[in-house]
Amino acid sequence: MEHKDRHAIVTGGGTGIGLGIALALAGAGAQVTITGRDERRLASVAAMHPRLHALGMDVSSEASVRDGVDQAADARGPVSICIANAGIAEPASFRSETLAHWRETMTTNLDGVFLTFQAALSTLGREEWGRMIAISSIAGLRGLKGASAYTASKHGVIGLVRALSEEHLGAEITFNAICPGYVDTPIVDRNAEQIAKSQKMSAEDARDLLARGNRHKRLLGTDEVTATALWLCSSAARSVNGQSIQIAGGQVS
Structure with missing residues (x-):
């Protein structure tokens, strides 16, 4: 129960990696707000554990993120653990890439992390304990054929994590990215x-x-990513900051 009484937010918490991390954090004692656009799905997932709480939120909308995080913080306290997981992965070759698809990908995958982290940080004092984790991708470390928008967005996520870790050096808040393969x-x-x-x-x-x-x-299994996220949230990882943790069965960069 390492995270008893702490409040965590997991975006995209209704399926896949987000769901796995949310359940693990709830099992470790945290009150976990899971967000997403499919409110019916979120409600059914929240029924899986008494410490899961559903919140409809669209990370591509500034108003939705800021209002949603404020609502969650009012209900369950400052967001000391933030897992920015929500994202989209729609392949497209560069020659067929449209500006609309490019912007949709950037808005969801990069702007969404920016908004989620900024809103979560606004609930914390600078000296308070915090763990901010973005789910990036091996595409954030190397080029991925046929997915230029996705690759660029995930590179941007890693750059944001590195910048924020430098801004908060010496504080009790760390910023890291997890970079899974498929x-x-x-x-x-x-x-x-x-x-x-x-x-x-x-x-x-x-x-x-x-x-x-x-x-x-x-x-990869979702449990492999979940275990990495739990470790980054633990006291054992208190000096791990600004890192991009690869999970891909071997070296990728």
């Missing part, structure tokens, strides 16, 4: 369906193709 989540399922359709292959072969993008040639 994780067995609904996002991978959707991408596999698109690949299967475009490449005229089976869904299973498409999943295998994605798995080969990880150095050990298999999809």
Whole structure:
């Protein structure tokens, strides 16, 4: 119960990596606000644990984020753990990339982290304890073919984390990014369906193709990312700051 009475927010907390982290933090004693756009889904997930609390919030909307975080802080206290997980991953080759898709990706993946961190920090004093974690990607460390917007947005997330860690050196608040490879989540399922359709292959072969993008040639489990997030939130990681933790079955950069 290391995080008993602490308040955590997990954006995109209704599925995949976000759900795994939210459940783990709740199990460690935190009161966890899970956010997302699908309020029905969030409500069903919140029923899984008494310390999960659903909040409809769209990270691409400044008003939604600021109002949502304020509402959560009023109900459960300052946000001492913030997991900026919400994001989108829609592939597109650069030649076919549209400005609308580019801006949607940046707004969700990069602006969303900026807004979530800034709103969460506004609930804390500068000397208070805090853990701010962004879920980036191996695409934040290297180029990803056919996903220029996604790659650029995830590079931006890592740059933001590094800048914030420097701004808060010596404080009790740390900033880190987790950079997973391909994780067995609904996002991978959707991408596999698109690949299967475009490449005229089976869904299973498409999943295998994605798995080969990880150095050990298999999809990651959400529990691997969850364990890393819990460690970064622990007292054992109090000197880990401004880092990009790779989880991809081998070296990627």
